[in-house]
Amino acid sequence: MFSELKNILKKFVPFFLGVKLRGWYQIFLGLWFKGNKYDCPFCGHSFRKMLAGGENHPVIYQKHIIGAGIRENIQCPRCFSKERDRLVYLYLTQKTQLLSSKVRVLHLAPEGALRAWLKDNKFIKYLMGDKYESGYTDYYYSRDVGYADVTNLQYTDNEFDLIICNHVLEHIVDDEKALAELYRVLSPGGTAILQVPISYDIAETEEDRNITSQEDRKRLYGQFDHVRIYGYDYPKRLEKAGFSVVRFNPFKEGLAGIAQRYSLNPKEDLFIGLKN
């Protein structure tokens, strides 16, 4: 009922006014949840709790898919950053010098908080793109995001020093082609953040190109537009495309305190592909 009302409102409220209204709503939420337990590095505010979120399909819990399912405290009430954005932030700021030099960055399906933060950095040359699949980008999706098809990128070889392709590959039927493209446009020495939802209950990635209905995908893969569940073999897929794989888990690298403040999941490793 509430979401229907929201959809009707969106139809009649002009975009600029909608953005303004949402801004006020976020200020209200930020004040409502204000506290000392969690921090958001993007908006700089602290909260007693964050917003819950995620999809609720049995397969997610049966296979313990990390990065999926209903989770408490995942979304910042003030700027709507998610835990996946804060994990990338932590990696980039604590483990790399990438953003303090003149780097070329490609951000695919760009998340709002990360996008605003990267766009603000005058050092970097920042490009972003999305394929605009239906049901995926919402009403508030930034109007300045360009078009990009990860299986057929319009960029030249070795064009980017950093690629952020976060929670994208599980949507792409031909992920082998996507990985080849990402590898191609990454510069030698470059870094690609290739995070996906993953289950360590399964040795081999589960996928079937004949599964195409939204209902079946929800039942088997945990979301209407996911085309697989990545398993234990995920790093091997990255290696096959040419990447050297690095895993970053802040809880195992002396960053547990800050990771807890960002409300990150101790079980979640960030997968990073390097081009040597």
Ligand SMILES: [Zn+2]
């Ligand atoms: Zn925030």
